[in-house]
Amino acid sequence: MSEALLDIQDLHLEFDTFDGVAKVLAGVNLTLERGDVLGLVGETGCGKSMTALAIPRLISMPPGRITNGQILFNGEDLLQRPTGSMQQFRARHLGMIFQDPTTNLNPLFTIREQLVDAVLYQQANVKSVPGRWRGFLPSARQMRKEAQSRAIELMGLVGIPDAELRINDYPHQFSGGMRQRVLIAMALAGEPDLLIADEPTTALDVTIQAQILRLIRSLVHQLGLTVLLITHNLGVVANTCDKVAVMYSGRVIEQAPVRDLFHQPAHPYTQGLIRAVPSGSTSRGGLQGIPGLIPNLIDPPQGCRFHPRCPQVLEHCASQVPGPGAIGSDHLAFCHLYPEGA
């Protein structure tokens, strides 16, 4: 376990709402080793995005509150870091892209402005970047010029043609797929260790989706990235990821290499999930087909949150939260069918 880049342990996150406390994350366990491309899947509202946003500490608190757990990055617990140093951490170690490339770029600034800032502020030793008003200083101009050639290089890396020209455009002059490439370039500007991608292709049409996923895959090889890829789509997982973690109502209930998960799903929820994928095709992953409703987060079921819907429910499922049970090497399930340590 010592080589884990990211190790989330027993993470609990709550939100104060008007109806009561929503227990959004209730013990998330997730491990990424260097070089992993891990897919995080689960129904809508199960806490995938919250898990992702908890890592760079981007959840506003209040109303959010982390009540327990650790987020170990290279062995250091990010939750213990002073808030003020998180910006530096994000700049140096983290890249993040989101679902809708249209709303994630600032509409009022050119690609150059945004990309050059990304390059400048993610450099290890840059504390303050001279703004436009000090731009006449030769040193500042030199700095921006260097950052700009790096920006153009990054645009080439993510496959934007005519980068020297297009860098002067505004986001609305780019197509959706190209905008997502720009955002990837911005995320990669500081040569991060970890790229978190929260449904990066959901807002794009199918052919563009495939291109973006192929790009991410190729960047993993070129740059030695580690990727946490959040998706609804089991097809995306099958094509893009090496490992997969399945979430259900605020917990990871199974983590395994992609092959193992598809061939020997251990958790009854995962089994339902795999069965729900139309046979003969892995390109569309539906998460329907499991009877019952998604649990309420304010008053969730005790014990295993899946037990009211579980076809193989045991007596103690309703009272005890299951711990990790090893199924194979690298394959864990959090289910009483697989007792801890077995």
Place this chain on the structure above:
Amino acid sequence: MNLRLYLARRFLMLAPLLLGLSLLTFTISRLVPGDPVGLAAGPQASVEIQEALRKQFGLDQPLPIQYLSYMRGVLQGDWGRSLYTRRDVTEALSVFFPATLELTLAAVLLATALGVPAGVISAMYRNQFPDHVARVISLFFVSFPAFWLAMIMQTVLGRYAGLVPIGRRFPVIMSPPPQVTGLYLVDSLLALDFAAFSIALNHILVPALVLSFGALASITRITRASMIEILERDFVRSARAIGIPERVVIGKYVLRNAFIATLTVISLNFGWLMAGAILIETIFDWPGIGLYAVHASLSLDFQPIMGITIVYGVLFSLVNILTDVAYGILDPRIRYG
């Protein structure tokens, strides 16, 4: 469409606008019951004197001819004269108008310079101490009538503390900076006369501050609301997630987005302040267009009324054009057209 073409078109559209405005004012000022000449000549004036006056001002002509000859004069730079003081309208406007413009501009600048940072800070610390302070202060100042605040500040800061003069633009015994724009602050800088600048600044500070209070409150409020809305946008989270420092996120990325709404409010406020200036001018004995306009309209002195209307019309149109250009500079998605 490019900026130059757009500007050319906007300025061309000014012409019909001003034509309509002048026609409307002309008609209204002539349809109002009352006899300006009778008022001007005085109760003792004989019929002959009244007739002579009427003839002198061209009032014996049919209305369309009067309008045409007035407009010809306007185009040639002769805007007529006051029935009472016989003072040239252009001459009077060149004295009074810059005073009002300077007061209004100073108030707008003050309101922006104070209101935008207050709004930004309120949004960053929403519902925390700084936000409450800003809210209480702005509530305090908008809740009191401007004339009352004006007199309080005049009395406290001017009379008792002696920090500022209690009125006027410039000491009576001194001559103001040589007129270029008519704005003393600008003219004194152009003349490199910093003593005159500080004297002018000292005179304008309190009246401009009092005049700015209403605008200050609305600029603070809209900036706060707009900042809060923009802070929720996805691109803010994205910028934070890749490690852009908070001060850049707020001061550069969010503020420019939020400022679009603020700009609208600033340009609206400009009009309100111009109107509100009349009251402040009275209190601070500010030699602006306010008293001139009040006198002219009370005595149906139509040529000054026309002149003032046209100047205001041009000014508001210019503010509108400037605002639209600024939108286009702020937001690249806006096409001029």
